[in-house]
Amino acid sequence: MSKINNDLLKKLLETFGPSGNEETIREIIREEIKDYADEIKVDALGNLIAIKKGQGKKIMVAGHMDEIGIMVSNIDENGFLRFTNIGGVSPFTALYQRVMFVDGTLGVVGMEKLDEMKDLALSKMFIDIGVYSKEEAMKKVNVGDVACFYTPFVQNGDYIMSKALDDRIGCYVAIEALKALKDCANEVYFVFTVQEEVGLRGARTAAYGVDPDMGIAIDVTTTGDTPKCKTMDVKMGNGAAIKVKDSSILTHPEVKKLMVEVAKENNIPYQLEILEAGGTDSGAIHITRSGVPSGVISIPCRYVHSPSEMVSVKDVESAIELLCKILQK
Amino acid sequence: MVRELLKELVETHGLTGYESETAKIVEKYFRPYSDEIKLDKMGSLSAIKKGKSQNPNRIMLAAHMDEIGLMVKKIDEKGFIQFTNVGGVDQRTLLTQEVIIHGKEDLFGVIGSKPPHILEASERKKSVKMEDMLIDVGLSKEEAEKYISLGDPITIRRKMLNLQDDMVAGKALDDRAGVAVMYECLRELSNMNHDCDVYAVATVQEEVGYRGAIPAAFNISPDIGIAIDVGFASTPELSKDDTADLGKGPAIGFGANIHPKVYDRLIKIAKEYNIPWQQDICPGATGTDAWGMQVTRCGVATGLLSIPLRYMHTSVETVDINDIKNAGKLLAYFIVSLNGEDLEGMLCY
Numbered sequence: 001m002s003k004i005n006n007d008l009l010k011k012l013l014e015t016f017g018p019s020g021n022e023e024t025i026r027e028i029i030r031e032e033i034k035d036y037a038d039e040i041k042v043d044a045l046g047n048l049i050a051i052k053k054g055q056g057k058k059i060m061v062a063g064h065m066d067e068i069g070i071m072v073s074n075i076d077e078n079g080f081l082r083f084t085n086i087g088g089v090s091p092f093t094a095l096y097q098r099v100m101f102v103d104g105t106l107g108v109v110g111m112e113k114l115d116e117m118k119d120l121a122l123s124k125m126f127i128d129i130g131v132y133s134k135e136e137a138m139k140k141v142n143v144g145d146v147a148c149f150y151t152p153f154v155q156n157g158d159y160i161m162s163k164a165l166d167d168r169i170g171c172y173v174a175i176e177a178l179k180a181l182k183d184c185a186n187e188v189y190f191v192f193t194v195q196e197e198v199g200l201r202g203a204r205t206a207a208y209g210v211d212p213d214m215g216i217a218i219d220v221t222t223t224g225d226t227p228k229c230k231t232m233d234v235k236m237g238n239g240a241a242i243k244v245k246d247s248s249i250l251t252h253p254e255v256k257k258l259m260v261e262v263a264k265e266n267n268i269p270y271q272l273e274i275l276e277a278g279g280t281d282s283g284a285i286h287i288t289r290s291g292v293p294s295g296v297i298s299i300p301c302r303y304v305h306s307p308s309e310m311v312s313v314k315d316v317e318s319a320i321e322l323l324c325k326i327l328q329k
Numbered sequence: 330m331v332r333e334l335l336k337e338l339v340e341t342h343g344l345t346g347y348e349s350e351t352a353k354i355v356e357k358y359f360r361p362y363s364d365e366i367k368l369d370k371m372g373s374l375s376a377i378k379k380g381k382s383q384n385p386n387r388i389m390l391a392a393h394m395d396e397i398g399l400m401v402k403k404i405d406e407k408g409f410i411q412f413t414n415v416g417g418v419d420q421r422t423l424l425t426q427e428v429i430i431h432g433k434e435d436l437f438g439v440i441g442s443k444p445p446h447i448l449e450a451s452e453r454k455k456s457v458k459m460e461d462m463l464i465d466v467g468l469s470k471e472e473a474e475k476y477i478s479l480g481d482p483i484t485i486r487r488k489m490l491n492l493q494d495d496m497v498a499g500k501a502l503d504d505r506a507g508v509a510v511m512y513e514c515l516r517e518l519s520n521m522n523h524d525c526d527v528y529a530v531a532t533v534q535e536e537v538g539y540r541g542a543i544p545a546a547f548n549i550s551p552d553i554g555i556a557i558d559v560g561f562a563s564t565p566e567l568s569k570d571d572t573a574d575l576g577k578g579p580a581i582g583f584g585a586n587i588h589p590k591v592y593d594r595l596i597k598i599a600k601e602y603n604i605p606w607q608q609d610i611c612p613g614a615t616g617t618d619a620w621g622m623q624v625t626r627c628g629v630a631t632g633l634l635s636i637p638l639r640y641m642h643t644s645v646e647t648v649d650i651n652d653i654k655n656a657g658k659l660l661a662y663f664i665v666s667l668n669g670e671d672l673e674g675m676l677c678y
């Protein structure tokens with residue numbers, strides 16, 4: 001019987017929140033955790049910081065609440081919206097997807113006539129919100145407005161499918177760990193960071209402000225378990241992934257050792273992760289101030305940065321358990 | 330002396346992120362010439378030599394002790410090891426290299442290659458991709474897994490080679506040649522009086538984006554920071570404009586990453602003491618520790634010295650030992666020249 005809180009997950013995943021526009025998702029998380037933290041604050045960039053007091057080491061846990069999205073750059077006479085990307089949006093995954101603006105306005109992504117599909121680029125695409133003129137469009141949307149993918153949350157057996165699993169699933173893991181921590185030996189700062197998708201920008205200032213002894217990011221990682229994919233020894237369903245390397249960090253050997261030991265001691269399924277492209281909040285945290293030994297617990301995720309990212313419930317549960325046990329150590 | 334240090338340094342294995350063995354060698358050589366040795370949280374090693382002044386300014390020297398290399402990505406069913414790179418490894422240089430996998434114990438391995446007899450015509454013209462290469466350690470999967478895990482660091486096995494005159498070739502001279510420069514500088518300073526506190530920092534993780542220099546500089550909060558790294562040396566196929574000559578002295582960097590007054594002073598000192606030097610024009614990002622140091626805290630006045638080096642990011646990197654000695658001397662005289670100087674005034678634009 002799964003312990004997963006589907007109502008909370010659905011809320012976290014379906015909420016709007018591209019990088020720089022995290023107000024809505026921040027309020028949802030704040031409401032969810034307010035009875036469990038000793039103190040809650042929001043810093044100048046918009047990072048939500050929940051503190052669980054304790055006498056031991058100061059540990060910063062980071063999950064980013066922003067998601068990739070698009071920003072309107074121009075509206076033509078017929079009301080079609082030209083747009084640019086916020087974070088890593090591929091034209092091929094965005095084509096013919098539905099997108100949602102903060103007020104709920106929906107649109108579909110279309111493209112100009114192309115002789116060859118390989119020439120597809122965001123500059124040749126547009127968003128159609130079903131209007132007939134610029135004036136009509138401007139009643140709903142303006143230049144500079146942002147949108148995210150619009151796909152419903154699905155849970156079926158062991159898998160979850162949704163937009164924004166990167167990294168609301170990390171936020172979910174952090175929230176569940178915060179709720180589960182009763183008396184904690186360490187002082188834990190749960191930080192729901194902003195602007196990770198545009199360069200780990202929220203984690204950078206949050207880490208400077210928190211000044212932790214150790215940093216742990218919770219984020220998704222790619223997998224090597226789909227047909228003819230790039231070689232990678234991470235499989236969905238094989239447990240929480242303990243990161244060794246990505247483009248932003250070489251995990252501190254002691255932190256990696258600690259994570260592996262805790263997983264072994266508690267029989268928590270885990271796998272080691274070597275990610276060849278991509279980075280996460282720990283990349284910014286570990287070089288803050290005089291340096292912060294840092295690591296990452298990853299949730300294996302197929303189709304990262306698509307409207308239908310996929311993770312395993314079992315892996316999410318392993319990640320929560322691993323995080324809780326580490327924080328109590 | 331410096332040749333022995335270099336040999337020991339480049340024959341030690343210290344992949345980016347795993348520099349502790351290299352740090353031990355650095356400590357052994359630096360300790361006699363410094364007042365204090367400190368390791369920071371990232372693993373960078375500072376050798377501190379105190380100045381005579383009551384309120385000493387701080388000079389940070391930075392040379393990175395990490396080296397590029399490989400990392401275990403997967404062990405296949407037959408026990409062959411697939412790998413990824415750490416830092417800017419050129420895949421063309423990897424085939425048929427001898428490597429060491431630093432697992433539970435160090436294991437030798439070779440990166441194999443398809444026999445030329447059975448290469449298809451199209452394959453002859455292409456370089457093999459790293460993802461298609463395998464390391465053979467001579468073990469089955471079950472045996473290999475006893476010693477090797479995912480994420481284990483891998484380095485190239487290579488002894489230092491003495492070429493003619495004072496040239497040497499080997500792996501990791503980028504940037505252990507720079508570490509040797511700091512050694513020469515500390516040694517020179519041991520016979521001189523200087524006002525400033527000198528922090529000679531062997532940094533970690535430069536090859537993945539100067540991740541060691543950033544926190545080290547924050548920690549030390551220097552008034553002046555000088556990075557010592559390697560620069561492209563001329564070879565027949567390279568343009569004269571982008572290279573310095575081997576054996577003609579360290580190249581002094583100039584550009585946005587460099588404080589003009591630090592540059593001016595380095596040149597003045599080189600001229601005054603007849604130390605050979607060359608110019609290194611770097612308009613934008615230098616990609617060195619100097620780039621990380623410059624924007625630390627409220628900003629650091631930075632300088633950059635480059636030791637000319639041929640065949641960068643291969644295991645046959647080649648330098649001239651005289652360039653190292655001259656760079657060390659230049660730095661020592663530069664530091665002494667700051668005696669009695671009001672640094673705030675000197676660095677004022």
